[in-house]
Amino acid sequence: MSDDDVRPAQPAPAAGEEVVRLVDLKRRFGETPALEGVSLTVRKGEILGIIGRSGAGKSTLIRCLNGLERPDSGEVHVEGREISRLSEGELQPLRRRIGMIFQHFNLLSAKTVEDNVALPLKIEGRPKAERRARAAELLELVGLSAKAKAYPSSLSGGQKQRVGIARALAAGPALLLSDEATSALDPETTRSILALLKDINQRFGLTILLITHEMEVIRSIADRVAVIDAGRIVEEGPVWSVFSDPQSEITQSLLGGIRPQLPAAIAERLSPVPGREAILRVDVAGDAARRPLLAELGAAVPGRFRLIHGGIDHVQGEPIGSLFLGIAAKDGQVAKSLDFLTARGARAKVLGYV
Structure with missing residues (x-):
């Protein structure tokens, strides 16, 4: 299979063009603030890691990005279109441009691996032959061609996540969202999944936004990192720069496990x-x-x-x-x-x- 076999379903933005732009995003749940004025830009072909502790606002941020959560104020732009006020019907075609991989895989246990991968295309109403061909291409990409007829229960955690990645790519997204995609995996499997994501990013120029609480994930594959704390971005920059000179206390704490410490x-x-x-x-x-x-x-x-x-x-x-x-x-x-x-x-x- 050539690199051209796994290509975006629609024309992608030019190199360096914004794929995501968040402007002063705010969201509260009752009296509890989840996002307090988040502004971020993610450009085509970039891997941006968003890191923070539990409760920092990461999950709310990613739900605003895929339209599952409506911000109280601010703007969410995806491929140049402001989506935060779109109706559910208007959101549907845009969601096809956003692939999603999850911490706990979210595979359908009653469907085969092949059918799980093809599910987004079935929802779109694509012909069966097209769905099967696309699923075969993607399973080859993630190294699971031999598992096409297997069911999720027979797979390891790493294999399930590879199926999840293949499914996220099925509709040819412009943006891949990864929500703690490796936190349920052992270290060796985590490294293999991160290597796969990096390969996909480099081969196809796919933009990836990683949500994680693990600095090692950021260090492995991200180009840029944004640190979120109490609903605010407290630090942002190239990974090597932030790692070498963390400015905020939260960043210093998150880096504590991988930076040398005084004995x-x-x-x-x-x-x-x-x-x-x-x-x-x-x-x-x-x-x-x-x-x-x-x-x-x-x-x-x-x-x-x-x-x-x-x-x-x-x-x-x-x-x-x-x-x-x-x-x-x-x-x-x-x-x-x-x-x-x-x-x-x-x-x-x-x-x-x-």
């Missing part, structure tokens, strides 16, 4: 009172992460220092890292080290003393 045995001993040794956190990205920073520091600032913990990672091809250094707190060495590191593009601060 607990040292963190418990930290004191704000100057002592023998200052403990520094040094965050680097881009050019600052490419240079031999520690060797340069040792040559430029006389005195003793030690590397306690940390390392360099790569996100979207950009090196980012966090290092924890112990610096002898005498002869101005700490201040000189901070000045040196800052001058070379690193972000350095004293965490305390031991």
